[in-house]
Amino acid sequence: MDLSAINPVLLLASLMVAATPILLAAIGELVVERSGVLNLGVEGMMITGAVCGFVVAVNSGSPTLGFLAAAAGGAALSLTFGILTQYLLSNQVATGLGLTLFGLGLSALIGQGYIGIKAPEVPDLHIPLLADIPVIGPIVFQHDPIVYVGLLLIAAVWAFLKYTRAGLILRAVGENHEAAHALGYKVIRIRLLAIMFGGACAGLGGAYLSLVRVPQWTEGMTAGAGWIALAIVVFASWKPWRIVIGAYLFGGVTVLQLNLQAAGLPVPVEYLSMSPYVATILVLVLLSSGRAPGSLGRIFHASN
Amino acid sequence: MIRLEKRPQPSQVWIVATPLLAVIATMIAGGLLFAALGKDPVAAIRTIFWDPLFSENAWFYRPQLLIKAAPLILIAIGLSLGFRAGIWNIGAEGQYIIGAICGAGTGLAFYPMESVLIFPLMILAGLLGGLLWAMIPALLRVRFGTNEILVSLMLVYVAEQILASMALGLLRNPEGMGFPGSRNLSQYPSAANLELIKGTGMHWGVVAAFIAVIFAYVVMSRHILGFNIRLAGQSPRAAAFSGVSPGRLVIICLGVSGALAGLAGMFEVAGPSGRISIDFNVGYGFTAIIVAFLGRLHPVGILLAGLLMALTYVGGGMAQGSLGLPVAAIQLFQGMLLFFLLAVDVLINYRIRPARRRVA
Numbered sequence: 001m002d003l004s005a006i007n008p009v010l011l012l013a014s015l016m017v018a019a020t021p022i023l024l025a026a027i028g029e030l031v032v033e034r035s036g037v038l039n040l041g042v043e044g045m046m047i048t049g050a051v052c053g054f055v056v057a058v059n060s061g062s063p064t065l066g067f068l069a070a071a072a073g074g075a076a077l078s079l080t081f082g083i084l085t086q087y088l089l090s091n092q093v094a095t096g097l098g099l100t101l102f103g104l105g106l107s108a109l110i111g112q113g114y115i116g117i118k119a120p121e122v123p124d125l126h127i128p129l130l131a132d133i134p135v136i137g138p139i140v141f142q143h144d145p146i147v148y149v150g151l152l153l154i155a156a157v158w159a160f161l162k163y164t165r166a167g168l169i170l171r172a173v174g175e176n177h178e179a180a181h182a183l184g185y186k187v188i189r190i191r192l193l194a195i196m197f198g199g200a201c202a203g204l205g206g207a208y209l210s211l212v213r214v215p216q217w218t219e220g221m222t223a224g225a226g227w228i229a230l231a232i233v234v235f236a237s238w239k240p241w242r243i244v245i246g247a248y249l250f251g252g253v254t255v256l257q258l259n260l261q262a263a264g265l266p267v268p269v270e271y272l273s274m275s276p277y278v279a280t281i282l283v284l285v286l287l288s289s290g291r292a293p294g295s296l297g298r299i300f301h302a303s304n
Numbered sequence: 305m306i307r308l309e310k311r312p313q314p315s316q317v318w319i320v321a322t323p324l325l326a327v328i329a330t331m332i333a334g335g336l337l338f339a340a341l342g343k344d345p346v347a348a349i350r351t352i353f354w355d356p357l358f359s360e361n362a363w364f365y366r367p368q369l370l371i372k373a374a375p376l377i378l379i380a381i382g383l384s385l386g387f388r389a390g391i392w393n394i395g396a397e398g399q400y401i402i403g404a405i406c407g408a409g410t411g412l413a414f415y416p417m418e419s420v421l422i423f424p425l426m427i428l429a430g431l432l433g434g435l436l437w438a439m440i441p442a443l444l445r446v447r448f449g450t451n452e453i454l455v456s457l458m459l460v461y462v463a464e465q466i467l468a469s470m471a472l473g474l475l476r477n478p479e480g481m482g483f484p485g486s487r488n489l490s491q492y493p494s495a496a497n498l499e500l501i502k503g504t505g506m507h508w509g510v511v512a513a514f515i516a517v518i519f520a521y522v523v524m525s526r527h528i529l530g531f532n533i534r535l536a537g538q539s540p541r542a543a544a545f546s547g548v549s550p551g552r553l554v555i556i557c558l559g560v561s562g563a564l565a566g567l568a569g570m571f572e573v574a575g576p577s578g579r580i581s582i583d584f585n586v587g588y589g590f591t592a593i594i595v596a597f598l599g600r601l602h603p604v605g606i607l608l609a610g611l612l613m614a615l616t617y618v619g620g621g622m623a624q625g626s627l628g629l630p631v632a633a634i635q636l637f638q639g640m641l642l643f644f645l646l647a648v649d650v651l652i653n654y655r656i657r658p659a660r661r662r663v664a
Contacts, residue, residue, distance in 0.1 A: 109632040
């Protein structure tokens with residue numbers, strides 16, 4: 001084993017890349033859950049985003065269009081969840097599971113002819129001045145734009161929930177939908193928008209996997225990333241900034257185990273590969289203490 | 305516009321009718337999907353739903369039906385108990401894998417000894433393996449309040465890695481020229497889960513599935529445990545007041561579903577699949593979720609839904625061969641079925657009425 005082969009700067013830099021898909025999916029799901037809806041279909045929306053983004057990027061040659069298509073694909077898929085749960089009052093857990101199964105099948109079907117193709121490259125940003133700082137520059141300031149989009153999105157969601165009237169209404173709907181309804185807020189409309197935002201974010205996260213992180217299309221490539229994003233929302237106690245901690249923690253474990261595999265640690269590869277999932281369970285057990293939004297997962301029907 | 309009006313009582317008619325409606329809707333939507341893929345929709349639907357049962361080659365496919373249905377029914381019966389109580393075990397795939405590993409491991413430990421005791425021991429090991437794997441999310445939920453959905457699902461990925469490690473290491477066939485995968489259990493008479501009646505596909509797993517259906521039916525409709533499960537699902541507060549311990553219910557529901565999933569894995573590895581390999585699991589644990597819902601979380605319903613879902617597997621396989629229909633299309637088809645079912649389920653509890661203009 002050669003631990004000196006692991007470069008700490010590269011490790012930290014790739015940590016940010018490894019964390020981004022989960023960060024994106026998790027911040028979207030956070031908004032959904034703050035509006036009182038539990039969408040367990042993150043995995044399905046992510047993989048649909050991954051395939052939509054990949055197909056469009058390959059055909060158009062433009063990763064930007066790919067990301068836009070991924071967001072649109074994720075949002076479109078989440079809309080089926082929205083219609084089923086909000087208008088047809090179906091059980092959210094079952095519908096979310098269904099969304100995941102459906103998304104996995106749909107993506108495999110769409111992606112059939114695209115296995116083994118390489119995606120057009122997403123250029124790294126080289127932020128002037130900042131990127132030239134030794135050590136910190138390569139770690140933080142020399143990534144592709146989506147890494148920063150993810151972080152900006154976290155800040156935006158945080159500010160939206162904390163400082164805007166619309167954010168307050170969204171939280172009210174999530175805490176107590178009957179009260180919000182009585183105040184005249186359109187519970188279902190607000191939730192549908194939140195669900196579609198969550199779908200778009202999950203789609204972006206999926207496209208980040210297929211266009212930047214891997215960058216290829218393979219069936220089932222999300223490999224549980226959507227479920228980990230769900231776990232991170234719980235770990236984050238539904239607070240935006242803690243999503244960053246959770247996602248980077250997970251990214252760190254992922255990158256570290258990959259590096260240890262490469263360095264030839266005398267542990268079977270399979271045991272290293274399971275470490276991110278085990279770490280997620282441990283984090284859920286040890287660190288989750290927050291209180292879920294009051295109406296989370298409950299069906300709303302304005303009966304009168 | 306239309307509006308939904310809550311029924312005073314769930315409609316008994318629609319409880320039975322909605323799954324049928326969902327199947328018909330799925331056939332139509334699936335037909336459109338197949339047409340979009342450039343396949344003849346009528347031929348595709350006929351190949352999936354009709355040919356495995358009634359075509360001239362059906363004698364070859366009919367046994368497959370029971371073979372595919374057995375694990376689905378076994379797992380779905382277990383899941384339905386928890387789903388009724390609002391306890392969501394969605395990691396049955398992992399429990400299925402661990403059950404298979406434990407069962408196969410026990411059998412292989414005795415190789416090449418022959419004894420009538422080996423097979424029962426393997427059954428026990430498979431059952432315990434699944435049970436213990438399910439106890440992880442159960443105990444974490446009871447002790448720390450950890451979400452059992454996420455933990456049980458994470459454990460699927462862990463189990464898949466353990467499976468790979470077993471196929472490559474501990475359980476690898478020493479005479480397998482270094483290829484991954486264990487010895488073939490179906491060629492080891494004491495451990496083989498053979499066809500009981502020739503040409504039917506009937507093996508011990510099918511027997512176990514039927515027993516599970518009967519057992520679950522009795523428990524759910526005649527035993528206090530079934531009553532408590534239904535009570536906890538419909539009103540957790542009422543259940544708490546009547547002295548139902550939520551923790552015990554979590555452990556029982558996850559334990560039973562884990563044990564049944566483990567059993568399903570063990571019967572699969574000793575029979576139809578024959579050996580532990582990296583790609584041993586094919587998603588029965590997830591499809592069983594669809595089966596459980598399609599069967600209305602009712603044992604008899606699950607029996608029928610499991611057979612129907614097995615039909616889409618077998619027919620889907622045939623359509624793959626004869627029409628070139630991709631595997632993913634069948635997967636999508638199954639996902640669509642669950643969606644349509646959830647969509648039409650609204651009719652059980654609500655009436656559709658034209659909205660009136662309300663006068664202020």
